[in-house]
Amino acid sequence: MSHTGDTEDIVTLLAPRLAHFAGAARTEHVTRAAQEMRIPQSTLSRSLARLEADLGVDLFARRGRTVSLTRAGRTFLASVERALAEIGRAADEVRADADPAAGKVAFGFLHTMGAETVPGLIQAFHADHPHVRFSLVQNYSEAMLERLRAGELDLCLTSPVPDAPDLVARRLDEQKLRLVVPAHHRLAGRRRVRLAEAADESFVTLEPGYGLRRITDALCREAGFTPRVAFEGEEAETLRGLVAAGLGVALLPPPPVPRPGVVELTVTAPRAVREIGVAWLDGHPDTPPVAAFKKFLLSKRGKLLPD
Template identity: 85%
Template sequence: MVHQQRSGGRLSRTGDTRDTDDMSRLLAPRLAYFAGVARTEHVTRAAQEMEVPQSTLSRAMVRLEEDLGVDLFARHGRTVSLTPAGRAFLTSVERALAEIERAADEVRADADPATGKVAFGFLHTMGAETVPGLLHAFRADHPRIRFSLVQNYGEAMLEGLRAGELDLCLTSPVPDAPDLVARRLDEQKLRLVVPADHRLAGRRRIRLAEAADETFVTLEPGYGLRRITDDLCAQAGFRPRIAFEGEEAETLRGLVAAGLGVALLPPPPFPRPGVVELTVTAPRAAREIGVAWLAGHPDTPPVAAFKKFLLSKRGTLLPT
């Protein structure tokens, strides 16, 4: 099948091997010019309104028609009118330009120092108390800054940073990667959580080695707290016997309360009935909490302000 041939132009056949991306790069700079000429139906007037030389605008329209292989305008002296192909093209061009303008407005709004947006990720265990407290304190001085909040496990949040989906994240362990910047903010002690009727429930402190024969419930492999649990058990001289793996710490507490095992967990946001939480005296059971962001990535003013705020919380991020 052969498309309409433009006078003096090239034939464009279905199945043309020109790459779509190459065509987009050719056409994109001329779309606003085309819309301006189509709106005024006068090259001189359009050039004046867009503040570009008339010769530049005329050449751009000729090249646009040549690249498309169709006539977009019928010439009538100094005026022009759209051909049927031109009218069809204009509908799509106006839609594309409107979408570009909408996207530009959105990114400008997100970068606004007073009303912009921060994409912030954090661990599930920090969602009930720590993060709400941080946001409340930050917004006392920045009341109109908006947040896109994402709760996830550490590795997923680091991938979110790399993909440009997150600006900052609170995570543990503190990452050490060449493409990321991370700063330690605080430390959170871990406790051995046992059922309320467990043989160890009357204790206040315990060496982790004393739990070597217990059945554990843990987070799934890939979670930072799972790696810490495995490492601490190894330091205590045993490999944990795992009965259940989950995705959220409070679910694990529920499993412990049901008598299905014991778990190494950070303190709960609220007391949980049915369990007893024991201080681990050896090995030292704690996890570091840090903030991370993508190296070399420029911050918008809202992100810079929130990053500065988080860094000011070193040593005071978590309740004592």
């Protein structure tokens, strides 16, 4: 039998008795300890005897109802007190996070929503929930969904809207994508363009695995061509910089502020949009602050993004 299995078994067995042990060690009197812990003295005495039997070590020297720690008991107490303090801190932390008025929400979102959309959402939510705290994570869709499944995130804004049996996802809005070209490009004098007119261009795109990359590939395919990818990156504004430098064209959502050196063209065909949705783990219980923020996000359907 492995030592790991033995350790797990004995921890499961001992954990309920550690507080009894610490209380008796603190008072050095079984009756007073039982009164302080509001349990019958007989229950405490049995708990201590079982603890010693499970460990195979005498933790107390007894004189009537008065007890004093043995050397083994003193050694054990130091670790038990640290363990109980850590459990107490953990309990305080999770209770604080679940506090309806001042808890915490772990919220993930796409890089392209970090400049304006998410700060605006949190500002509006804080009007009615001023003390709720946020742990914010920016990442691409697949990475956020992994963290959602790992329990590290409560909610995430993502695109495309995921379709998976273990997730619940709701479409909130859609965002128009534009063909971004260098300021001196042959198409820069236009306001509208069919995507097929860029079939011979070099494209700068996000890396494979990013939702916007999948959408770009699908739209180009719908327009009748496979994009010739010159550069791949991890962040939309870096791609805009590459376009401004004349290194290609890109399909991107609107920028937070206009960028010099590029022209942003409306794509008339095919319909160039990406859906934005909110996702959470199916069956995962919500703390009150998470439930409040989820309700708030769902109230933003069709109004999440500026027109």
